[in-house]
Amino acid sequence: MVYFTRTLLEKIRRPRKYLKDGFRDSLRIFVSGGPGGNGLPKFGGIGGKGGDVIVEAKEGITLEKVYKNNMSKRYMATPGKSASHNFILGPPGEDLKFEVPTGVTIITDLGKKLGELNNDGDTLIVAKGGTGGHQKNGFLGSRGQVYHVRLDLKLIADIGLVGFPNAGKSTLLKAISDAKPRIASYPFTTIRPNLGIVKYNDLRQISIADLPGLIEGAYYNKGMGHKFLKHVERTKLLLMIVDINGFQLSTKYPHRTCLETIMLLNKELELYNEDLLNKPSLLLINKMDTDGAEQKFKEIKTQLKEFNDFISRYSEEIRPSKCLKFSNIIPISAKESEKDIVLVKQKLRTILDIMNDVSNTNKIDKLYEDIKSSISEKGPQLI
Numbered sequence: 001m002v003y004f005t006r007t008l009l010e011k012i013r014r015p016r017k018y019l020k021d022g023f024r025d026s027l028r029i030f031v032s033g034g035p036g037g038n039g040l041p042k043f044g045g046i047g048g049k050g051g052d053v054i055v056e057a058k059e060g061i062t063l064e065k066v067y068k069n070n071m072s073k074r075y076m077a078t079p080g081k082s083a084s085h086n087f088i089l090g091p092p093g094e095d096l097k098f099e100v101p102t103g104v105t106i107i108t109d110l111g112k113k114l115g116e117l118n119n120d121g122d123t124l125i126v127a128k129g130g131t132g133g134h135q136k137n138g139f140l141g142s143r144g145q146v147y148h149v150r151l152d153l154k155l156i157a158d159i160g161l162v163g164f165p166n167a168g169k170s171t172l173l174k175a176i177s178d179a180k181p182r183i184a185s186y187p188f189t190t191i192r193p194n195l196g197i198v199k200y201n202d203l204r205q206i207s208i209a210d211l212p213g214l215i216e217g218a219y220y221n222k223g224m225g226h227k228f229l230k231h232v233e234r235t236k237l238l239l240m241i242v243d244i245n246g247f248q249l250s251t252k253y254p255h256r257t258c259l260e261t262i263m264l265l266n267k268e269l270e271l272y273n274e275d276l277l278n279k280p281s282l283l284l285i286n287k288m289d290t291d292g293a294e295q296k297f298k299e300i301k302t303q304l305k306e307f308n309d310f311i312s313r314y315s316e317e318i319r320p321s322k323c324l325k326f327s328n329i330i331p332i333s334a335k336e337s338e339k340d341i342v343l344v345k346q347k348l349r350t351i352l353d354i355m356n357d358v359s360n361t362n363k364i365d366k367l368y369e370d371i372k373s374s375i376s377e378k379g380p381q382l383i
């Protein structure tokens with residue numbers, strides 16, 4: 001009876017769609033180098049070395065594809081052959097090579113990092129084959145390395161979008177790039193990262209990653225955004241987006257004002273990795289088309305300039321020890337204003353161009369100075 005109910009239920013319980021064909025950013029596999037072949041003591045024969053398991057980074061491949069190519073998730077190189085009368089030197093085992101996406105870090109179950117593959121064509125031996133048997137090891141071939149490893153993928157985008165749920169991250173991504181993300185008026189619409197390409201008239205392209213919303217306490221596993229923060233580690237620029245009206249997850253939680261959301265996002269970034277706060281960043285204050293938004297923005301302008309004073313009023317639990325240094329603060333309406341989108345698009349490019357031109361430190365200082373002009377009465381200014 002139990003068996004029948006199980007089989008019946010099994011059929012009904014299909015994986016949720018987003019899990020079925022979704023985005024994978026980590027995959028656990030088993031790798032085993034081939035064992036070495038045995039030697040032949042009588043003739044001093046040496047066993048062949050076992051094959052290695054090698055990974056190669058390839059642009060355009062996804063972890064989903066890696067999984068589909070080998071659903072058993074076992075990668076075992078062939079053993080070295082033992083020495084024999086005919087083959088005094090046993091032939092070596094064959095290496096097993098497979099492709100993984102660029103941007104993958106390989107970590108063993110014990111947390112040891114075996115390496116990172118950041119460029120197309122990079123290779124790494126993840127499990128070495130055992131040595132063949134010879135005089136020094138009593139003619140017995142040794143075992144190959146055996147690991148359970150995790151392939152951990154971090155997207156490599158120029159820009160990473162961070163914000164509370166419902167702030168308008170996906171709306172911005174849709175307006176600015178060729179991506180077609182899901183947009184809805186409830187939190188956690190985005191459940192996996194989306195990558196978009198921003199195209200310019202002169203064919204310049206910039207990649208931008210939209211991530212699931214972060215909430216207060218994300219570090220302690222609330223919401224779903226925290227584990228996706230690894231994707232902003234490699235982005236060159238952080239694009240923070242907040243709702244001018246603030247955020248409230250539900251009536252059970254406190255309403256957080258726009259300024260508080262900026263502080264809390266800073267805190268979450270800091271808890272994840274303090275170094276993120278040193279990244280160049282830009283702040284967009286969204287939904288400026290909503291009722292009373294202009295008035296609210298007027299009120300917070302001065303506090304934005306003296307943000308450290310503002311956060312000093314809060315307890316240490318929610319206050320970051322350091323804040324992002326925004327190069328610009330731009331009030332926008334991602335949904336309603338095309339003009340704002342053009343401005344953001346231009347600004348992003350300017351910052352990335354200046355960053356590429358690292359020798360030009362004056363320009364970077366100028367960029368940081370720009371924060372004051374951006375929130376002047378005249379509104380945002382182009383560099």
Ligand SMILES: Nc1nc2c(ncn2[C@@H]2O[C@H](COP(=O)(O)OP(=O)(O)OP(=O)(O)O)[C@@H](O)[C@H]2O)c(=O)[nH]1
Pocket residue numbers: 163164165166167168169170171172182183184185186187188189190191211212213214286287288289290332333334335336
């Ligand atoms: N009035 C107004 N509404 C906006 C604006 N930008 C986004 N919205 C609305 O805000 C809601 C949330 O937008 P999304 O783009 O899905 O927000 P998100 O930050 O991606 O949210 P999550 O994916 O849940 O983290 C949608 O109903 C949008 O239409 C804006 O500039 N003005």
Ligand SMILES: [Mg+2]
Pocket residue numbers: 169170171181182183189190
């Ligand atoms: Mg979204």
